[in-house]
Amino acid sequence: MKYILVTGGVISGIGKGVVSSSIGTLLKSMGFIVTAIKIDPYINIDASLFSPYEHGEVFVLDDGGEVDLDLGNYERFLDIKLHRDNNITTGKIYQKVIEKERLGDYLGKTVQIIPHITNEIQEWVERVAQLPVTEPLAVCDDGSNNLSDESSGQVPDICVIELGGTIGDIEGMPFVESFRQFARKKGPENFCCVHVSLLPKPKSTGEHKTKPTQVSVKELRALGLSPDLIVARSEEPIDQSIKEKISNYCHVDPDQVICLCDQASIYRVPLVLDQQGLIEYFSKKFNLSIEPDPSRKFLHKWRRLAERHDRLLKTISIALVGKYTKLEDSYASVIKALNHASLTINRKLQIFYIEGSSLEETTKQHNPSEYYEAWQQLCKADGLLVPGGFGGRGIEGKILAIEHARQKKQPFLGICLGFQCAVIEFCRNVLGMTNAESQEQNPDAKEKVVVEMPEHNGGNLGGTMRVGRRETIFVHKDSILYRLYNPKNDRVYERHRHRYEVNIDMLDRLEKAGMRFVGKDTTMLRMEIMELRDHPYFVGVQFHPEYTSRPLKPSIPYLGLLLASAQKLDTYLARIESPISNSDNDVSDSDSTDSIVVVKSK
Known part of the structure; x- marks a missing residue:
């Protein structure tokens, strides 16, 4: 050794x-x-x-x-x-x-x-x-x-x-x-x-x-x-x-x-x-x-x-609405995953870092320039990403950003807390549940859409989360992520880190209104992947796919976000599902700055 x-x-x-x-x-x-x-x-x-x-x-x-x-x-x-x-x-x-x-x-x-x-x-x-x-x-x-x-x-x-x-x-x-x-x-x-x-x-x-x-x-x-x-x-x-x-x-x-x-x-x-x-x-x-x-x-x-990174010409912009945006290392893997996906579609990545609280009405009253600048960046971005996090600061701003993405058909990806915020936003603005909240932000909420895991012991913060590699089973094959993952045995394995999850009692109401939970855990009691039908790309995942992203093997949910933001998702899906697609093409073999690399095996 x-x-x-x-x-x-x-x-x-x-x-x-x-x-x-x-x-x-x-x-x-x-x-x-x-x-x-x-x-x-x-x-x-x-x-x-x-x-x-x-x-x-x-x-x-x-x-x-x-x-x-x-x-x-x-x-x-x-x-x-x-x-x-x-x-x-x-x-x-x-x-x-x-x-x-x-x-x-x-x-x-x-x-x-x-x-x-x-x-x-x-x-x-x-x-x-x-x-x-x-x-x-x-x-x-x-x-x-x-x-x-x-x-x-x-x-x-x-x-x-x-x-x-x-x-x-x-x-x-x-x-x-x-x-x-x-x-x-x-x-x-x-x-x-x-x-x-x-x-x-x-x-x-x-x-x-x-x-x-x-x-x-x-x-x-x-x-x-x-x-x-x-x-x-x-x-x-x-x-x-x-x-x-x-x-x-x-x-x-x-x-x-x-x-x-x-x-x-x-x-x-x-x-x-x-x-x-x-x-x-x-x-x-x-x-x-x-x-x-x-x-x-x-x-x-x-x-x-x-070499491909250095000669990218076209730009794609993503609004990252989070809580810790003043320090880029706070979202190191998220940023890496976005970069891996942008390289795959041959686009130069531009990220707008937006504090969730900057989108809220209280900021408009006390600092209107910060408020309007944040909304301007959100509106001009090609896509929206709401990553994971903890605590209540900026939650309302994240929900407002997600509402904008849903209504304006802006491609959206929610990770962990971002996924939970998307469910809360849908309950409030589509189901009419004006008091919908997460138990994390308000333990006494009247309408708890996101609840604490049953096995969570709140007495000791260290080591009490659902963390590490877990199995997700696709229950619907007519979904964007299923088509992108193309999983063997309808299963994928991704890493988790969370204490709260979607309230399963809300499942029927949500799915009847159009929010589909296409991926669940092995017990079928935990919601892992969410999609909206009538939207170019509105996806939420409870896991953290950025942890397994690689420069030559981009994370699938992030790749989907970038493809949709570049208006290339349908073209990409058609290529990977075509029986005559070039399976020898991988992430290292494309020289064109306008081409999209098909991520398939040799």
């Missing part, structure tokens, strides 16, 4: 997650099985209770693990499924050690950071690094989407480990010490340290400054770790002289300094790393045997994807 540790210097948020994912992509291009681990030094057990404004999106795994959003990067880049234990936190480590101490496993010894905490970290890494990884199969040989099937698990050859935070943070000290010991045990032929550092360029000098990187590397060495590679991050390209300066002052060879400036898209990062000889470096470092020039072959799809 080979291990690659990715650390960060100077500041946080400089792209360690993308660098880690890109390194994994390159290693996968060499034919190796790659897994990834994200270490977060915070004391929280997991990310389940984080505010999106505090730490960005909470990413959900198949097994129900609520983890750091960087694991979404790993899954999307490597096209694998990870486990909850692939996200290590200080809270998890200390919890495990305390449990052992209570059981007497330490035989009465004084429990200390060294060796007990550091040993637990190393044991956790070794155990998780050897967990078999699976690759989801989005389509079957017959062209149907069989999201329940996956390749058999394979034990990884290489594990990429990202250490969150910045070198020097007190929270990360036990992890740095653990990897100092770990590197010595594994030996240089099995362990590589990649240090990602910022190269600022002050306007006053007009040149990149290497001093912060020098100090960061010095501190890393003082803690016992020496970087094998230094990834110098910058906004603009770096001169060769700067690269040589870093090499000289940080005691590494010039070919061990990787210059990575901001790219037009993250899809270019693996290509930039490849151009600077990372495949050859890892081959030499780990004594790996590879075929001559493998990247020209395996990374072909990435290259075509990046």
Whole structure:
């Protein structure tokens, strides 16, 4: 087993997650099985209770693990499924050690950071690094989407480990010490340290400054770790002289300094790393045997994807009406899924971020300019997306936006809370239930359209949701999503994260009025997919399909939204259902900026 540790210097948020994912992509291009681990030094057990404004999106795994959003990067880049234990936190480590101490496993010894905490970290890494990884199969040989099937698990050859935070943070000290010991045990032929550092360029000098990187590397060495590679991050390209300066002052060879400036898209990062000889470096470092020039072959799809992204001409706009729109990372997977779908239909994506509360009458009274600007963006957008979330702020604005989309025939997709808001809006404005509400927003509501799950225990917020991969059964085949999914055995498998659901007592009234629940769970008591008949695309899903979206395998509900917004949905459905459609066409094979790629198997 080979291990690659990715650390960060100077500041946080400089792209360690993308660098880690890109390194994994390159290693996968060499034919190796790659897994990834994200270490977060915070004391929280997991990310389940984080505010999106505090730490960005909470990413959900198949097994129900609520983890750091960087694991979404790993899954999307490597096209694998990870486990909850692939996200290590200080809270998890200390919890495990305390449990052992209570059981007497330490035989009465004084429990200390060294060796007990550091040993637990190393044991956790070794155990998780050897967990078999699976690759989801989005389509079957017959062209149907069989999201329940996956390749058999394979034990990884290489594990990429990202250490969150910045070198020097007190929270990360036990992890740095653990990897100092770990590197010595594994030996240089099995362990590589990649240090990602910022190269600022002050306007006053007009040149990149290497001093912060020098100090960061010095501190890393003082803690016992020496970087094998230094990834110098910058906004603009770096001169060769700067690269040589870093090499000289940080005691590494010039070919061990990787210059990575901001790219037009993250899809270019693996290509930039490849151009600077990372495949050859890892081959030499780990004594790996590879075929001559493998990247020209395996990374072909990435290259075509990046090139197509850069030359898109036509634009499609989506209004994202949410609660946490001031921080894009709050909807990281949603934005990725929209981008994957827009690339598939060869459109440049434009997102209007609209706070739900900005659409409400109270905003009109106190801040009319914000109110009218929000409505102007909503009205001019090609489509509407209302994502998931919690709490009551902005709910009325979301309902008003959904009413506009339903009446004006604007393509609409509601995810989780967005789906529930669509049901509330329909009850109020079509069924005449003026007091229709969700139990989440008003526990004493007279007409509870959305209710708490029976098994939900409200006494403990952590781990009380219906979360993870669940089965959805299509009960109507004459639906848009059924035609887009083309599911094997009428079933699809998507990831969930919610505590509330549509009140089943409302089912008959809703369906008689025209709201069709075309997908349900295995008990037929939970509504999973909703559609309106007399509408180009009015879809709501209780699950979160964005978590399983991939650059080359876009999420089906998001793809449907973008197709409908581009007025190409009927054409696309006709093509995929045509017996003479070109089944060899995939998301990497289209050069035309006006064409639509048919997502089918080869």
